[in-house]
Amino acid sequence: MDRASYRGPDPALVQCMKTSVNTLPIKILVSGPFGAGKTTFIRTLSQTEVVDTEALCTDGSIKPTTTVALDFGTIQTEEALIHLYGTPGQERFVYMWEVLCEGACGLILLVSGKHPGQFSQARKIHDFILSRLPLPFVVGVTHQDLPRVWRPPEVAGYFQLEEDQVLGLDARVAPSSWALLQRLLEKLCKS
Ligand SMILES: Nc1nc2c(ncn2[C@@H]2O[C@H](COP(=O)(O)OP(=O)(O)OP(=O)(O)O)[C@@H](O)[C@H]2O)c(=O)[nH]1
């Protein structure tokens, strides 16, 4: 077809592309150390029943269960379908981090402001994932509802990140969790 006779794209094709854009999921990885709040974050935001793989902690740990494979939740916004994949926090499940990275568009790295001793583990997870896939990412500092916890600017300093890449949240609360996801989506749009 020559330029002169071109009358614009086939309306059926345009409709099909719009549908694809709205239905192709954006895969977001939610990772971070043990107990950072990954499963909680996904349960708070998911609009569908969360698929989780919790198993009892048998070592007298600080919490009764831990994720052993993944968490999976979904969010449908006007613009996009978002798939949230949560990783296990414990290093013995490291093989799942690799599996879950596949096809991810962005990373939410959660750290608990209550447990600065886990920041080095968070850095390991960050390096593990980003050395395989240079994903846009944000850091969420959970447990901001508690007193005497590390605050986002301090965590940004620790990880040597810009302050706007690190947000505080209570992962049990939807608006606070949504603000973090929104920050990542803004980054994805710019990348
Ligand atoms: N107060 C408070 N509690 C939180 C917050 N985020 C998570 N929790 C609690 O912390 C505990 C651990 O949360 P999980 O969501 O299981 O943590 P996880 O990162 O999935 O843990 P693993 O899968 O074992 O690595 C749960 O009891 C949550 O209710 C938060 O921001 N504030």
Ligand SMILES: [Mg+2]
């Ligand atoms: Mg979990």
